[in-house]
Amino acid sequence: MTDHLDALEAQSIYIFREAYRKFENLAMLYSIGKDSTTMIHLARKAFFGRIPFPLVHIDTNYKYPEMIAYRDRMAKEWDANLIVGQNREALAAGMGPDKGRLVCCEKLKTDGLSRIIEKHDFHGLFLGIRRDEEGSRAKERVFSPRDKNFEWAYKDQPPELWDQFNTNFAPGTHVRVHPILHWTELNIWEYIEREKIEICSLYFAKDGKRFRSLGCMPCTRPIESNAATVPEIIDELRTIKAPERAGRAQDQENAYAMQKLRAKGYM
């Protein structure tokens, strides 16, 4: 072991291998953002270059065109099995953020995801959430069970210690596995720099603005920034005080928006 990125990487590889060994039918949720792109790189490290499970992208139809173009190009390059899910019924019925941001997230993302899981009978899903992102994610376990109704019983989570995860579950349980839970935003960027991981161009400043967190067009705002390269972003993050998801409107709807969304199955 030479540095902290090696230690973080090793922990993620361990989690990937543990889940791959324990679950028959796995998939990875791919959001196109820097975190899930880093997560894919870590999966390839764990499995000697392979991605031995499908990637799932839930397309709300409100994503930036740059994101979709990048997604399709990278999936080819990785030789990945990409599954794109969309809640067409809800979109046909006119669902959008004008109906209320939280309702929109729930319909287009959470419901979209649960449909895909049901259709493909996935027992486990890799998610690139991190504890430092926001309060309710800080309380996640690495292996986090969801019941038949997709709900997270965050008050009654089984203990996890010494890298012994809960890997045996009642039939019908769906498990979320979080391989980069222990990384911080800064770690992710340091690792992107070290490993030369290609990420979506929207993260880099253009005309004094860049995206720090990627989401849907109507609900995501860029930050003021001149950081146009990975090292410049790393420098910026070392001094920034605003939270990472400040540009994500659904989080700010009310004091417990994220917790409420996540208890129902949001990422």
Next chain:
Amino acid sequence: METNETGTSIGLRIVIVGHVDHGKSTLIGRLFYDTGSIPEVRYREIEATCKAQGRDFEFAYLMDALEEERDQNITIDTASTFFKTAKRPYVIIDAPGHKQFLKNMITGAAGADAAILLVDGAEGVREQTRRHAYVLSLLGIRQVIVAVNKLDSVGYDRATFHAVENDIRAFLHAVGIVPSFVIPISAREGENMAARLGHTPWYAGPTVLEALDTFDDAGVDDELPLRLPVQDVYMWDGRRIYAGRIESGSVRPGDPVIFQPSGKRTRIATVEKWGRPDLVTAGSGECVGVTTVDELFVERGEVIALADRLPVGAREIRASVFWLAENPLAAGKTYTLKLATAEVQATVVAIEERLDASTLEVVERNAASLHPAEVGTVLLSLKSDVAADRFEDNARLGRFVLEDGYHIGGGGIVRSLSDEAGIQGRRIDLERAFFDGDEGNLVDLSREGSDVEFDVSALFLDALSRGNRVLFRLRDASQVAPVARLAWSHSLGFEFARSGDRANIVLYAGKPPVTNPGGNGGGEISI
């Protein structure tokens, strides 16, 4: 502590434990505030909330990210948060104080490098203070700061602080923890947190932040023998790759290895990572793949070790077990034991001792069950062999969890273990050692643990009283205590000597032999 060229690091992981309402969330909020780690937006939010409620700024709100916590005014789960000193980043694992949330505390604390044990200076040491301290010792956390909090409420009274300090030191001593620092603080006012505000002129030690900065990363150990548990076997590209994390030691191509417990022998052919199929070596903490010279059929759960330093293929384990699940641990019942990557059915042969974790008293011998939050000495019989070490020899292979149904129900650390022949004795018959020893008058403890006990016979004491002396060869200084207890209980004398990394004790009856005090000619014998 791992550090890279730019001076950043993964951070030291600290857990904050203590009795409910002794001020954990406030302490964490204060650490964040004093280190400038609170996003401004968040700080203003909390300020506004407190103002609206007509109260002073409440640091505890920072950690209380979940709705229920704010309503009930308690912390309900383990959360990780992050702050930085000039020296390095920290990850804080907040652990709750309510009894029913012990499992969250253990989930948090199991991954910690160091701990802050909080005690309310006015209330003093309470039940959960002791319980949590004991759990720290069971989890093997040795870097501990005791912060005696809320001293502003007792006018920063020195005598109050010292009384609490004495209490907690005594308890920690009993569980084998020597606190690195005991610090008088007020998290609310900020005394001795990041700065000295001048309320404790009688205290000359470090602040909490200074104390934290002295700690080491407790992480990985290259010095211990190789332990590479097989996590999975990949059959890719016509090759058989054993994937796993090196828990201790290091591995190189060409190393002669044995898979335990099956005992299969071979040599390492390659040590690999993605894009690096020919590593020269890999050390503890690294996730690698290895291939072997001989085609073997080995499963997950086996441990790759060097031939000369093997883990025991254990069939029976005696362990200190802490239980967390609602359903009690029951004698006679079978659970799934998970140790490193091995999983095996384990039957509780006996709950030999049930302890009160807050007093350390044996409440019951041969108990029928262990209830949630209880600790005991448990004898487990395994359905098949598992490669394991004693916790004190190698923590990574000396700890396990027990699954009850679908959930982890508790954890344990291996005190002693045996192959099919039965548990190795921790009791040493001194009469036999004295008369039968090959070298005569020698009791060799160098292959024993620190919890040895002695059986003393009249014949043995009689031999000593006739002027015979017995040499105890120790493994390390942790064995001084049992020999000293032996001397104390039989009014014997002893002399301690160290040569190189070996320590010896000579036990005798009657007056000490004449000793040359050496060097400065003082003529006094100091002990």
